[in-house]
Amino acid sequence: xxxxxxxxxxxxxxxxxxxxxxxxxxxxxxxxxxxxxxxxxxxxxxxxxxxxxxxxxxxxxxxxxxxxxxxxxxxxxxxxxxxxxxxxxxxxxxxxxxxxxxxxxxxxxxxxxxxxxxxxxxxxxxxxxxxxxxxxxxxxxxxxxxxxxxxxxxxxxxxxxxxxxxxxxxxxxxxxxxxxxxxxxxxxxxxxxxxxxxxxxxxxxxxxxxxxxxxxxxxxxxxxxxxxxxxxxxxxxxxxxxxxxxxxxxxxxxxxxxxxxxxxxxxxxxxxxxxxxxxxxxxxxxxxxxxxxxxxxxxxxxxxxxxxxxxxxxxxxxxxxxxxxxxxxxxxxxxxxxxxxxxxxxxxxxxxxxxxxx
Ligand code: SF4
Numbered sequence: 001x002x003x004x005x006x007x008x009x010x011x012x013x014x015x016x017x018x019x020x021x022x023x024x025x026x027x028x029x030x031x032x033x034x035x036x037x038x039x040x041x042x043x044x045x046x047x048x049x050x051x052x053x054x055x056x057x058x059x060x061x062x063x064x065x066x067x068x069x070x071x072x073x074x075x076x077x078x079x080x081x082x083x084x085x086x087x088x089x090x091x092x093x094x095x096x097x098x099x100x101x102x103x104x105x106x107x108x109x110x111x112x113x114x115x116x117x118x119x120x121x122x123x124x125x126x127x128x129x130x131x132x133x134x135x136x137x138x139x140x141x142x143x144x145x146x147x148x149x150x151x152x153x154x155x156x157x158x159x160x161x162x163x164x165x166x167x168x169x170x171x172x173x174x175x176x177x178x179x180x181x182x183x184x185x186x187x188x189x190x191x192x193x194x195x196x197x198x199x200x201x202x203x204x205x206x207x208x209x210x211x212x213x214x215x216x217x218x219x220x221x222x223x224x225x226x227x228x229x230x231x232x233x234x235x236x237x238x239x240x241x242x243x244x245x246x247x248x249x250x251x252x253x254x255x256x257x258x259x260x261x262x263x264x265x266x267x268x269x270x271x272x273x274x275x276x277x278x279x280x281x282x283x284x285x286x287x288x289x290x291x292x293x294x295x296x297x298x299x300x301x302x303x304x305x306x307x308x309x310x311x312x313x314x315x316x317x318x319x320x321x322x323x324x325x326x327x328x329x330x331x332x333x334x335x336x337x338x339x340x341x342x343x344x345x346x347x348x349x350x351x352x353x354x355x356x357x358x
Contacts, residue, residue: 006169010053013237017050020235021282022064023095028075030095032278034310038083038121039091042072042112044103047096049129054169056200056237057230060095061280069108076112080119090121091153099132113144125151125192130172130180138187152184153192153226158199158210159217167199181221193218194273197258198230198250198292200238207250211258215270225270229255229306231279234287242290252294252302259309272309 002010023043030041046062049055080090092112094103104112116124124145133152141150156177157168164172184191195218197211211227218225230250232242241247255275259267276291294302 002169003166006166009056009166009237010169012053012240013056014053016237016240017053017059017235020059020062021284022062028067028071029079031079033084033087034277036086037089037091038079038087039093040076040079042076042092042094042098042104042108043067044072044094045096046103048100048102049170050096052169054171056167056169056241057196057233059233059236059280063095066103066105069105069111072108073111073115076115080115080121083121085120087121089123089125090116090119091125091127092116093127093153097129097132098126099128099137110140110144113141117145117148121148123149123151125153127153129170130154130156130177133180133184135183138184138189141189142187149190150187151190151192151224153194153224154180155194156214156218157194157196159214160210163199163202163210167201168196178221181223185222190224191221192224192226193221194226194228196228196230197254200241200247204251204254208254208258211254212261215258215262219266219269226273227255227258227270228274229272229276229292231274231276232290233280234282234285234289239290249290249293252292252299252306254292256302256305270309272306275306275310276303277307277310 027043030039030043032039032041041060043061043063044066047058047060050058050060050062092098094100096103098104099109101109113124126141133154138152154177155170156172158164159174161174164170164174181191181193193214195211195214198207199210202210215225215227229252230238232238232247232249238247242249255272259270262270279289281288
C-alpha cells in the first residue's frame with residue numbers, strides 16, 4: 001500500500017513531468033545499436049508507472065497516442081533491412097512494457113514477433129514489466145519464435161523492500177518477481193534483471209551495498225544482469241532534487257568497484273546500459289541528462305570500460321547462459337544456485353587494475 005511519503009513523492013514526480021513534451025510527431029520507433037545488439041523501441045502511449053508518478057528517476061517519455069499498426073511494421077522492416085549483418089541480438093521494447101496490451105496490442109505483438117522470427121537474428125530479447133509476464137504470453141512467445149533464443153528483461157532496480165516502496169514505488173513484490181523469474185526459466189528462456197546503481201536518499205556506501213545485494217540476488221537466481229548507473233534525466237523528480245542540492249550524480253568509479261566484487265564468470269553475465277552513451281533528447285528544449293562523474297584524468301579510461309561492458313558482455317552473457325550450467329539448469333526447470341562472495345574491497349584487484357591502467 002502507498003505510504004503518505006511515497007504519495008507525496010509521486011505527486012511531486014508528476015509535477016516534474018508536467019511540462020514534458022511528448023515524442024515529436026512522426027517518430028514511430030526509437031533505434032539504438034551497441035556492438036552486436038540492435039534495440040527497437042515501439043513508441044506507444046505511456047508507461048502505467050510513469051502515469052502514476054512512480055520511478056522518480058525514469059523518463060522513457062510519453063507518446064501522444066498509439067500509431068496504426070502498419071506504421072510500426074513498416075518502420076521495423078526498414079530498421080531490420082538496414083541492420084548490420086553482425087547484429088545477433090534484437091531487443092524489442094517500448095516506452096514502458098512491451099507485454100502491456102495497452103501499449104502494444106495483441107495484434108502488434110504478434111506481427112512484431114512474426115517478423116523477428118523471420119529475421120536472421122538469433123537472439124530475441126523482450127523488455128517488459130514483470131507483472132505483464134504470464135504463462136499464456138510466454139507460450140505465445142515460444143510459439144511465435146520457434147527457432148530463436150529468448151530473453152525476457154524486467155526492471156527490478158533493488159531487492160530492498162523499503163527502497164522499493166519508498167523510492168522506486170512501482171509496487172514490485174520480490175516474492176512475485178522471483179516466481180516470474182522461475183516461470184520464465186521454466187520455458188528455457190533467460191531472465192534478465194535490470195539493476196539501478198545510485199538510488200536517491202542513500203549515501204554512496206548504501207547505494208553500493210544495495211547494488212551488491214541486488215546483484216547477488218540476480219546471480220543466485222540464475223539471471224542475466226543489466227546494470228544501470230543512475231542518469232539524472234530532465235522532467236523527473238530526480239532532476240529537481242539535483243537542482244535543489246538533494247541529489248548528486250554518482251561517481252563513475254562506483255561501477256568499476258561493483259564489477260570488482262564479481263568473479264570472472266559473473267562479470268561475463270553483466271551488461272552495462274545507459275552509462276552516458278545515450279539519452280532522450282527533446283529537440284524543443286535545452287534540457288539534457290546528467291551522467292555519472294569522475295575527474296578528467298580517469299574519465300576516458302572509465303568510459304572505455306563502460307563501453308566494453310555494454311558492447312561485449314551482451315554476447316558473452318548469452319553464450320555463458322545458454323552453453324553454461326545456468327542455461328542447462330534453467331532449461332531443466334531448476335534455479336541454479338551460485339555462491340557469491342560478498343566483497344567490500346575498495347582497492348582494485350589485479351584483474352581490474354589491468355583493465356584500468358591508471
Ligand atoms: S522505470 Fe520502467 S516502470 Fe518505471 S516509469 Fe520507467 S518505464 Fe515505467
